Amino acid sequence: MLTVRIVPCLDVRDGRIVKGVRFQGLRDAGDPAARAALYEAQGADELVILDVAATPAGRGAQRDVVRAVRGVLSIPLTVGGGVRSADDAAGLLDAGADKVSVNSAAVREPGLIDALAERFGSQCTVVAIDAARDDAGGWRARTHGGGEDAERDAVAWAREAGERGAGEILLTSWDRDGTGDGYDLDLIAAVAAVTRVPIIASGGAARVEHLAAAIRAGAGAVLAATIFHDGVTGVGDVKRALAADGFEVRP
Amino acid sequence: MNAPDIVVVATGTANTASVLAGLARAGARPRLARDAADIDGARGVVLPGVGTPHAALAGLAAGGLGEALVRRLRAGRPTLAICLGMQLLCETSAESPGVAGFGLVPGRIERLPDRVRVPHMGWNRVLPDDAGPAGLVQEGHAYFANSYRLTHAPAGWRASFVDYGGRWVAAFERGAVLACQFHPELSGAWGTALLARWITGAAEAAC
Numbered sequence: 001m002l003t004v005r006i007v008p009c010l011d012v013r014d015g016r017i018v019k020g021v022r023f024q025g026l027r028d029a030g031d032p033a034a035r036a037a038l039y040e041a042q043g044a045d046e047l048v049i050l051d052v053a054a055t056p057a058g059r060g061a062q063r064d065v066v067r068a069v070r071g072v073l074s075i076p077l078t079v080g081g082g083v084r085s086a087d088d089a090a091g092l093l094d095a096g097a098d099k100v101s102v103n104s105a106a107v108r109e110p111g112l113i114d115a116l117a118e119r120f121g122s123q124c125t126v127v128a129i130d131a132a133r134d135d136a137g138g139w140r141a142r143t144h145g146g147g148e149d150a151e152r153d154a155v156a157w158a159r160e161a162g163e164r165g166a167g168e169i170l171l172t173s174w175d176r177d178g179t180g181d182g183y184d185l186d187l188i189a190a191v192a193a194v195t196r197v198p199i200i201a202s203g204g205a206a207r208v209e210h211l212a213a214a215i216r217a218g219a220g221a222v223l224a225a226t227i228f229h230d231g232v233t234g235v236g237d238v239k240r241a242l243a244a245d246g247f248e249v250r251p
Numbered sequence: 252m253n254a255p256d257i258v259v260v261a262t263g264t265a266n267t268a269s270v271l272a273g274l275a276r277a278g279a280r281p282r283l284a285r286d287a288a289d290i291d292g293a294r295g296v297v298l299p300g301v302g303t304p305h306a307a308l309a310g311l312a313a314g315g316l317g318e319a320l321v322r323r324l325r326a327g328r329p330t331l332a333i334c335l336g337m338q339l340l341c342e343t344s345a346e347s348p349g350v351a352g353f354g355l356v357p358g359r360i361e362r363l364p365d366r367v368r369v370p371h372m373g374w375n376r377v378l379p380d381d382a383g384p385a386g387l388v389q390e391g392h393a394y395f396a397n398s399y400r401l402t403h404a405p406a407g408w409r410a411s412f413v414d415y416g417g418r419w420v421a422a423f424e425r426g427a428v429l430a431c432q433f434h435p436e437l438s439g440a441w442g443t444a445l446l447a448r449w450i451t452g453a454a455e456a457a458c
Contacts, residue, residue, distance in 0.1 A: 071272060096269055119306075122370055123396035167370045
């Protein structure tokens with residue numbers, strides 16, 4: 001049986017982790033490779049690195065981070081942030097990423113999803129969608145770190161991404177991100193109903209119950225950053241709690 | 252014992268960097284294969300692969316790489332085929348109709364059924380066929396990322412199975428020829444140990 005995936009996320013800028021400065025057991029809490037190795041040792045099923053300030057000038061630093069993390073990591077690595085073309089994706093794969101996540105560039109040019117799936121395969125193509133609730137009871141996609149309205153219905157965009165060849169939807173609730181109030185379960189259920197592509201739930205996790213609820217709502221994987229950053233709750237603690245709750249997890 | 256000469260065939264679409272890193276963690280000093288002579292001469296050859304069969308096979312046709320691979324597979328020389336690499340060893344695939352695979356083993360690759368989410372993405376339990384002889388693959392959780400699968404184990408090979416939308420072939424192996432639908436290079440300590448066993452087998456195999 002396919003297990004549920006616990007996916008820690010590192011937000012990185014200029015080669016350093018920018019969130020979660022307090023972290024026990026690490027001499028340098030800002031080093032992505034050290035943190036990645038710790039998460040794998042705790043039982044993380046995958047790792048996501050999002051370069052929150054990816055610019056053409058920072059491209060080299062981004063690849064250096066991927067190379068350093070790859071050297072210590074024996075679980076899948078997804079990298080996103082500022083990916084604008086299939087060649088950008090190729091550079092990250094050459095550095096050691098297994099999957100590449102696209103967001104704003106795909107909204108601007110949806111054919112980028114087809115191009116990535118054709119060249120690297122769907123299993124390599126992750127489409128990240130930042131979704132914000134609107135006044136009509138639905139969700140709108142936002143781009144550029146949530147700063148711009150993409151003028152697209154987020155659920156319809158998720159369906160289109162799957163049809164174009166995305167292998168996963170990294171679905172972030174713009175409303176819940178950073179709040180600790182739990183994932184937007186209605187959003188997860190709405191997207192799960194319109195696509196057969198696996199969903200990674202993101203945004204709002206603070207407790208194990210939040211992860212369990214997201215899985216029940218239709219997510220195959222749960223991404224969390226803040227929950228693991230203070231070092232009090234480890235990935236292993238979360239997996240033990242989920243297993244006790246009846247979920248299949250990788251031991 | 253010196254690390255055996257292991258080469259990785261770059262099809263142009265694979266996560267080659269991950270495969271090289273995984274082999275290095277497992278004790279090898281891998282390098283990329285430059286040409287068919289590298290594939291003929293290496294102690295062990297790794298055929299990774301993501302993307303579609305027709306794109307990968309087109310990449311391998313250049314320079315006779317595919318022919319060199321078939322030569323060493325037919326001779327039973329140490330070869331590791333991963334994910335799409337495994338599917339290329341079969342006869343045909345529903346993913347690329349009309350394109351012939353290497354045909355090392357009988358069987359057609361079919362798409363996973365619609366009742367499950369596709370791709371099959373994540374960690375799933377691999378169970379070797381108990382009835383067969385001991386082999387490289389042991390029970391454990393492996394990382395998969397596939398939309399297509401081989402439903403029937405080829406006769407004469409030790410098979411391991413996985414369950415997702417039905418039971419299908421997670422790996423088949425004979426001696427030091429190992430084909431995995433999952434990604435050993437991304438399967439944590441379990442995968443690294445499997446790579447190490449295959450590397451050891453490659454080092455000990457008679458050339």
